[in-house]
Amino acid sequence: MCSSRTLQQQKIELSDFEKKLINLYQGGFPLTSEPFQVIAEELNSTSLEVQQTLEKLLANGVLTRFGPLYNIEKIDGAFSLCALKVPTERFDEIAVLVNSYPEVAHNYQRDHEWNMWFVLADETEQAVINAFNQISKETGCPGLNLPKQTEFFVGLRFEA
Amino acid sequence: MQPMNDALTRKIMAATQDGLPVCEHPYRVIADQLGITESALLEAMNNMLSQGLIRRIGLVPNHYALGYRFNLMTVWDIDDGEIQQLGKQVGQLSFVSHCYQRPRKPPDWNFNLFAMVHGRSEDEVNQQVAIIQRLLGSACSEMAQLNSVKILKKTGLRIRND
Numbered sequence: 001m002c003s004s005r006t007l008q009q010q011k012i013e014l015s016d017f018e019k020k021l022i023n024l025y026q027g028g029f030p031l032t033s034e035p036f037q038v039i040a041e042e043l044n045s046t047s048l049e050v051q052q053t054l055e056k057l058l059a060n061g062v063l064t065r066f067g068p069l070y071n072i073e074k075i076d077g078a079f080s081l082c083a084l085k086v087p088t089e090r091f092d093e094i095a096v097l098v099n100s101y102p103e104v105a106h107n108y109q110r111d112h113e114w115n116m117w118f119v120l121a122d123e124t125e126q127a128v129i130n131a132f133n134q135i136s137k138e139t140g141c142p143g144l145n146l147p148k149q150t151e152f153f154v155g156l157r158f159e160a
Numbered sequence: 161m162q163p164m165n166d167a168l169t170r171k172i173m174a175a176t177q178d179g180l181p182v183c184e185h186p187y188r189v190i191a192d193q194l195g196i197t198e199s200a201l202l203e204a205m206n207n208m209l210s211q212g213l214i215r216r217i218g219l220v221p222n223h224y225a226l227g228y229r230f231n232l233m234t235v236w237d238i239d240d241g242e243i244q245q246l247g248k249q250v251g252q253l254s255f256v257s258h259c260y261q262r263p264r265k266p267p268d269w270n271f272n273l274f275a276m277v278h279g280r281s282e283d284e285v286n287q288q289v290a291i292i293q294r295l296l297g298s299a300c301s302e303m304a305q306l307n308s309v310k311i312l313k314k315t316g317l318r319i320r321n322d
Contacts, residue, residue: 011227027216067179107312150261153251
C-alpha cells in the first residue's frame, strides 16, 4: 500500500531518431486518422519505424505514456496541495496513514521542516477541506492546506 | 458550454487517460471502443483541445530517464501587489513546469509563489534559482528550496466514469 520509490533512476542513452521524436512530439501529436503516417513524413521515416520506436520508448521507461494530457481540474472536482510537519521518528508510520486516504493522489518527502507534501483530490472543495482536517486530526501533525489561487503556468517540454 | 456534464467527454477521457494504442489507426480503436465513428471522436477531441480540457497530445517522457534528476520545489514570498505580474513572468521561464500562487498561512508559512524547476545537474538548478531570484528582485523578501527526497505515493489523477 505504501509503495515508495527512491528518485534515482538510470539515464537511458537515446538514438538521434529517438531524441528527435521525443523533442518534436511532446505536444502536437496529429489528431488525424493516420497520425504515425504524418509523423513519418515529417521525420523522413516510415509509420512502422515510428510505431516501433514509440513502443520501445514506452517499454524501456523513457516515456511514461503517450496520448492526450488532460487538465482534469477543468471537469473533475477540487484539488489542493497540502503539507505536514512530521517528526522524523514518526515519518514512516504517518506516510502509511496519509497514503491510505484515497483522496491523496501524490505524496512526496521533501528536505524541509515541512517534510511531507501531498495533493488532495476530491469532488468538491468542502470534501478536500474535510479530508485535510481529518488527516491533521489523525496524524496530530501541524498542517498546511494551500489550494491554488492563480495558475500562472503548467507544462514543460523536456529536451532529450 | 458545459463540458463538465458532457457524457461523451468523460467517456473519451476515461478511455484515453492511460494513453492511445500504438497502431496505424489509434483513434479508430478508441472510437470503436466507445461505439462512435472515428470522425466524431476526432471532432470531439479537437473541441476538447480548443477548450483547454486537453492540454496537449503527445509523448510524455519520464524526466528522470532523460537525466532530469534535479527537481526542485521553490517557494517565494512575493509582495501581494506584484505577484500577478511576476508570477506570469516566472511561469514563462523555460525550466519552470508548474507555477502557482497559493495562500500564505502566517506565521507558519509566508510563501505565496510556487515554482517547480527541473535540471540535469545541481549547478543547472542553482542557476535556474538565481535567474528567478534576479527576476523577482526586491519584490521577494524570502525564499526556500524544497528538494524531493522520495516519492511516497503517485497514483495520478484519475477521471471516474460512472
